[in-house]
Amino acid sequence: MNPVLVLETLSVRYGQHWALRDVSTAFPAGAVGLLGPNGAGKSTLIRAALGLVVPDSGRVRVLGLDTQRAPLQVRARVGYMPESDAHIPGMNAVSYVAYCGELSGLPRTDAIQRAHEVLYYVGLGDVRYRNVEQYSSGMKQRIKLAQALVHDPDLLFLDEPTNGMDPKGRDEMLELVRDIAHNKGLSLILSSHLLPDVEHTCDHVIVMDKGAVVVSGAIASLKGPGGRVFEVRIKGDTARFASALGAAGLECHDSEEDVMRVFIPDERGASFLFQLAAEQRVQVRHLRPSVPTLEDVFVKAVGEK
């Protein structure tokens, strides 16, 4: 299947700061997570794809169309849910979403009909005649999704869709995103710094850091290399044990409080960890086999300890 978004040596600079530097990658159809810490260049990448920022060099192709040469055709076929709070002032939800539909090229009657449909779909059917400015943060996130969906785009850009949502709202939003990607047949690119969001909704992931792509691929294959992961908690000199693990060719990183996740890429097992602990004169207080998560992939790629 053709990629929905292709970047060819894309560079974007804000003043003296390079937001993206020589980024070349392809986003396959389906649900793709764009993962990275704040400032990695995720939002800039999406804005470049929409033609909202002009690249200093390189090319962006969305659905086979060059963003610089045919920006309007690109925008007619994509939906964009921005990260920040954004709406059109002085409108109720139906008017607002229908208006966005009209701006995207729908005839007025179709836009109104679609507005009702998508507002019900995102869970705002009961409050669709309320002024958008009176909406809660969670409702504003939903209506941003609705305006991105109203013209039935081929590709959806979601920039931090769960920002500012309570846990229940966040789960519902993620279910919506998952449903869009897996049951509605839409391709989507989900930008987030929250690993569980991407892991829950996406099949592929592209990890960015400091304006560059550091890892990309199917989440299942990235998570499932040869090797095992153990959660270990020790009593003793943690730093010395960590450096001993590193010297033995094992990767480890802190997960929560004093628990470290140790990645063993070969056949060595738990017994090796006990042996190493004994050599370093530390006590193993907790050792549990775990499964590789997207967090392991992310930490390995971005290099955060």
Next chain:
Amino acid sequence: MPCGRAWWVMARTELRSSLTSRWFVVLLLVAWLPFVVRAAQIYFSSSVAQASFLSVTAQTFRDFLDQQSLFVFLVTIAMAGSIANDRRVNALQLYLSKPLTRVEYVTGKLVPVLVCLLGVTCLPAALLLLLQVAFSGGTTFLLANLYLLPAITLVSVLEALLSAFAMLALSSLSRSRRFVSIMYAGVIFFTAALHQVLRVVTGSRAWAAISPGDMLDVVAGAVFRSRIEPPVPVAAAVLVIALLIGASMWVLARRIRGVEIVT
């Protein structure tokens, strides 16, 4: 919808939204009161012999447009939030992520302002001319002043364009409608006051060039064939107006962006 028509969707919605404000509708209605008075003047001067001293001349139409300048100012102020409101709620990135260009966005914002401004200047002035023909029962006045309709149109369009572009440029600089209103009023009153002060201090009438309102007067005087000596040549006045509109367009081109970049 064919590509390139999004400005029309915007303009229609913007206009409808403005007209939902009761105060704005009242303002538009009040702006038509001078028309009613002038219509009565035309009627009586045509129908009642004793009221012949009220008879209409070409100057009557220029005076009418001068009077309407107050409403041009008020309507412009009332629509000052046009872009500032969008900036306040980050709507620009929504607009520009849709299939419309920045030119279309500005056009979509400009057209409603122009429609409202021409609705309180060109439209009533042209209707007065029509009433004059209707009440006088002949076209003698119209034929003797054939330039009047183009003159009314030209002066109204120039005034509307200058006001609308200046207001939109200021609106693009802020997130607050109130601030834009104050800035716009400040520009109009401050430049007029400064012109008067400098004229008195230096004794030169050429300082009128710093006041947009005075420059419009110069052009209107020439278009309506006024015999009063203008403070600056008409070409200079046209140049100043063109420069102001050009500067406003430059500001809009710089400020209307889907992404605000702070470096």
